[in-house]
Amino acid sequence: MKKIFTLIVLGGLLLVLLSSISELPPIGDRTNPSYNEIAEYYISEGAEDTGSTNLIAAIITDYRAFDTLGETTVLFTGIAAVVSLIGVFHHRKSDKEEEHHG
């Protein structure tokens, strides 16, 4: 019952999404609004500004390096969260904790 209901709702959502396809900017067109002066700036000035031939590397580590700092922090957060939940503390397994369990 729940499955059918979800299916109907999501089917409706899919129809709404698909019906808007023809109104989206076409794929792969050079005149698309997303291929604007920002993208052209990266392509024309990227090598000059950053000295990197790989423009994606230029963006992630120079133009938008702060995002990448956030991203490494996400990784750090992920591992901190995992360790907080299931980590076994080898190097800090003090006598106190042993007492706790024993």
Added chain:
Amino acid sequence: MSNIHFPVYILMLLLIFAVTIPLQRKSYGRRFQILMVSVLGIAWIMALLELLMVLWDAPYSYTFGSYPAGIGIEFLVDEFSALMTLIVLTLSLLIIIYSLKDLEHEIESSRMYSYYTLVFLLIFSMIGMIFTNDMFNLYVFMEILSITSVAIIAIKKKKDTLMASMKYLMMGAIGSVTVLMGIALIYMVTGQLNMSAINEEISAVWRLYPRNILLAMGFMITGFSIKAAIFPLHNWLPDAHSTAPTPSSALLSGLVVKAYIFSIAKIMYRVVGKNISVDIGIADYLIIFAVLSMMMGSVFALTQRDIKRRLAYSSVSQIGYIFLGLALASEMGFSAALFHVVSHAFMKSALFLSAGSIIYLTGKRDVKNLDGIGYEMPITMTVFSIGVLGMIGIPGTSGFMSKWYLGLAVLDAGHPELLIVLLLSSFLNALYYLPIIVSAFLRESPGRPLEMHRDGIPGTMKVSMVLVAVGSLVIGLFPHLVMDIIQQAVPTFIGSGMGL
């Protein structure tokens, strides 16, 4: 002392401290606690200087990598974001002081370092979300926030906590994915990620690609609403906030939800712009959901017997107030919403901290068992009462002022019928909050003489709790302290900002 790098200094101080916590050699103890509080203290001083600087000079934009905004990432430091940062740091400082003793009862001692790593990352990401003026940067900070906010619940490792955090993580992940879809749709037609730059382009785009903007708004508002727990999407919140350790509940209810709401405000007013938000008609829908949230949150709260669960449901209804302000799409409504963000942060933190103290001392979570607790813990119950009176909206409290502003905004926007909803919701608030106070102070507890005691909780918990309550009172008695800053910030916020 003017220095434009203050936002970076605050963020990096928090981040550096967070990442160095796992390297601590000594076992968790007093030395670390002092270090932690002083780091937050330094960050707090910097935030205060930052606010004074912005008020003295003018809002400014800070670009990373010295590239122009749009090419690089931009921070927009305006009055309200500086104020929000100060409030986030104030409350987190007080909550962390509270947590020093309280946490010993709630999580394993070997997880203390992990907990504080996560809390510092949480504060870091909230401040990042407040300052950023870049859509994708907002998403990155939001992800840090959604992982840490789940992790500080799950760390308790009780059975129900695990299920609650799983639910929260699932809903949160769906929310983030939805927001990212919205960002993609907006990027598709504007080619910009900078919020002010999008705002400049969007009026032209709105005519060319209305469907894109409509879908993008739908996706983003839905995504953030999941994370901010608006009524039909709220079902993770009561579980998560009530099972979490008390300091986490206070952080989550007081601050984290506000960071998401502030993001919605940014999307509606700074990115898409007020006029288009109204044209799309999204404002009208939001009013419906806000009203539903206000009413249903209170109705659900009435049926709860667990005190923390009752507080959590009350958060749902209070978030409805903030949404109502945002949905009015007027400057008055907007500033009322921002005011309520601030005042609710203080009130809810005070409520959760005092409820946590009750649980700490007596272990009682059921509101039926709180008879006469006011004599056993007078300070705690006074703090609780201040929070409650604010929630109901007794004159002189910050809650009254936010309802007052909200009422004025509702009348100004020409929706007098919403005033009834406001009053009805306040009445419901009174219905589920007042009995707790009445029974705490006026009823006799079974098997205990009715005489004044001193609260048997550690001093740090008392001090921090009282300071939060005092903060709430100060905002209530001198609302202009906050309101002036908000009104100064509204033009820069709604106007396209500084942009490219």
Added chain:
Amino acid sequence: MNFDLSTIANNINYIGAMILFIIGLYTVLTHSNLIKKIIGINIMETSIFLFFVSIGYVKGAVAPIIDPSTGDKVFVNPLPAAMILTGIVVAVSITAFALSIIIKIHEAYGTIDLDEIMKIRSVEEDE
């Protein structure tokens, strides 16, 4: 809403992304197995990566790596690709954390099926 074949063929990436998004959402909402829910979230994330990268695609263009020896070429938009790199890392972190919660849930309840967990919980509450 005119669905001729060329519209579908030209926008196959967007259509695929949207269908994947719905499939992912359906998986999250209906399956009771927690691991399958995680898979659903990953499908949703992948669908958005596909969507985002398709935005940056330009017909006939090459990957945005400049070769100083050859002349000017048309490059695809590098910004979406850079953002997706960030998005993938975020997805990895969330998946890892969700899996670790599932490990703990399995420890606590002995099952990772949501329906069975609900049954266990209702029995516990009755006691």
Added chain:
Amino acid sequence: MDDLFVRVITKMILPFIQLYGVYVIIHGHLSPGGGFSGGAIFAASIVLYTLAFGLKPGQKRMPHKVSSKIETGGIIFFILVGFAGIATGYNFLTNQEAGFPMGELGSVFSAGLIPIVTIAIGLKVMSTIITLFHTMLEEEG
């Protein structure tokens, strides 16, 4: 997985995987790849080693003590590189103006802070993936 073939083959291809990972990290600013992909490739080698030889020998390759230092070090290093921009009077994470040597376009030693940051990220990603894998294995028993 106690299998002779797996062990022998793993030992044989391990250095090549690691070399490839290092190559991808170092050439991040010249060719497809970078810190994240290179770090993941390098981590895959240790994951393979752990799968073939068991948890204990795998952990010897990457003890928790070392990995936690790398994680912290990677981020702190990134932040310090960023502060170089502030120290020279520009904003956080400034590259060229902050005086990082730009070198010749297309050579390995070029592009200022990009390779430096890429190496830091590569180390960080490597240790994160290995630690995640080992932590989950430990929990399973």
